[in-house]
Amino acid sequence: MLLYRDSRDIAERLFEVVARNLPVERIDYYARLDDGAILTLSQETRYSGFTVDPRPEVAASLGKTRTQWLAAHRLDPAMADHVLFGDAFCTHPGKGSVQVVTLPLFSPQDDVMQAAALIHIGTSAFGAREYAERIRSAVERHAFEIDSGHRLAVTVSLGAAMRHQYELLDALIRRADGALYRAKKTGRNRVELAD
Missing domain, CATH: 3.30.450 (Beta-Lactamase)
Structure with missing residues (x-):
């Protein structure tokens, strides 16, 4: 036992x-x-x-x-x-x-x-969103020290894309970049997945 x-x-x-x-x-x-x-x-x-x-x-x-x-x-x-x-x-x-x-x-x-x-x-879109959300949340919770005694709160917007079979790297990056701009445009401090 x-x-x-x-x-x-x-x-x-x-x-x-x-x-x-x-x-x-x-x-x-x-x-x-x-x-x-x-x-x-x-x-x-x-x-x-x-x-x-x-x-x-x-x-x-x-x-x-x-x-x-x-x-x-x-x-x-x-x-x-x-x-x-x-x-x-x-x-x-x-x-x-x-x-x-x-x-x-x-x-x-x-x-x-x-x-x-x-x-x-897992490499599903759900897994990608969950992983990106963990990164976003960790950055949001962390206060960065910029000078002695001064802390700066930072947030991050993330765009994530899952690679399609046979997709070229340039196309994958363009889709992730588009998702990132959508995240910034729709409120910042968020995660958006590419189509």
């Missing part, structure tokens, strides 16, 4: 910390045990630590060396939509408009992946 409570508490706290900064929908954890079984901590199992079959790509990655993991991302056609960031983590599309960030945890002794965290980041 102690292990269950500890793993659940740690998982829920980590979710809270990450969710303060990103529009996270869920975090799943997988760890390879000494007997080869894979411990799964997920919202579906209430982070209780069941040894259930994980997603096939996770099961295939656990136990690989860092070199093998990197090579699989570069050479395996099934991972063509994965984007590597150095040798630290990768991102790939999830269900719907979710982006999944995979954080592999390699053993320092033999450089073998022993565990992985999959962070599912």
Whole structure:
């Protein structure tokens, strides 16, 4: 029971910390045990630590060396939509408009992946609005010190745009800029989403 409570508490706290900064929908954890079984901590199992079959790509990655993991991302056609960031983590599309960030945890002794965290980041327009609203609210709550003893209250208007498939960066920036001007024109200190 102690292990269950500890793993659940740690998982829920980590979710809270990450969710303060990103529009996270869920975090799943997988760890390879000494007997080869894979411990799964997920919202579906209430982070209780069941040894259930994980997603096939996770099961295939656990136990690989860092070199093998990197090579699989570069050479395996099934991972063509994965984007590597150095040798630290990768991102790939999830269900719907979710982006999944995979954080592999390699053993320092033999450089073998022993565990992985999959962070599912929502990229829906609702998630973008919520994230932009958190930024706007944080700026509004913070009083900036400009001179000793003098504080300045600041607000910010934000325009947010979700990238359409195959949309060029210039077009995305123009849509976000249009949303920003709408936010300023309709009252300032607010968030507007692009169409």
